[in-house]
Amino acid sequence: MNWSGLMERRVLGVPILYVVGALAVILAVVAWRMKPATGVQLADEPAAEDEPAAGDPAGGVPLPYVSGGSVSQAPLPDPNDGPSADDNDKWLRRSAEWLAGQGHATMDAALIALQKYLAGEQLSMEQGRLRDLATDHFGYPPDLPQSGGTGNGDAPDDPDVPTPPVPPTPPVVVPAEPKKYIAPAFHTVSGPSDDSYTDMALLFYGESGVQYGVDLIQSYNVKHGHQGPFPPGTRFWIPKYAPPRYVIATASMRTASQIISKNPPLNSVAMLQELNDGMTFPVKVGQKVRVA
Incomplete structure (x- = not known):
């Protein structure tokens, strides 16, 4: 054909x-x-349809790092396994990665806390919490620190031996500021802490008001006398505190009665004398006299 x-x-x-x-x-x-795809596929590279490994950019594993011009995948631990670290640096890295990955702290904060722990330095309460989380999850580091620590204290020499109880550190005793009661008010003596005019002035006026407050309280409680201590149950009137007020004696205002009549709330010679310890009346013209 x-x-x-x-x-x-x-x-x-x-x-x-x-x-x-x-x-x-x-x-x-x-x-x-049917033509084969071009390019070289790494043996370790997961197929596109595979689920992302726990810890990759979609699941948490850091990106491959570059060393000497070649690309390699950094070996990373399973967060659920022990660190199997044979030195403190490996323990530090794996513990910090786990703390950051679990959301307990940022990577920087975790590294700082664990580095201070490994150096035997004193930790803050938050840093001690991070240390305890790491040791509870991974166990103690291979080379135990010699000092420092907070929370549950340092690790024992033998991890199999339970940690003995750590006695609490005695708190630093700081003298409390005297309690300031509110004046004006009646006050009943309860004991050695408030049985003098100075104690009562401190309680009601504070340290800054003691200098002038003592004479002020004395002037309103002349029936109790000039000195203490006073027995429990003694009742005092504590006036409202105000800066002291003074007058200058004149020819028509130099006797005790003249000064009292022109300067309420003065109402007695005894009250005027308590405000002006050691002063005798009549005073000289031009003399400065406290009236409140």
């Missing part, structure tokens, strides 16, 4: 030339789809 006769042949009514062309196109498409 010659070429022209072949070209005139038909298959199911379709010229054989068209059938041959269609088969050639189909074979070309199949061959192209």
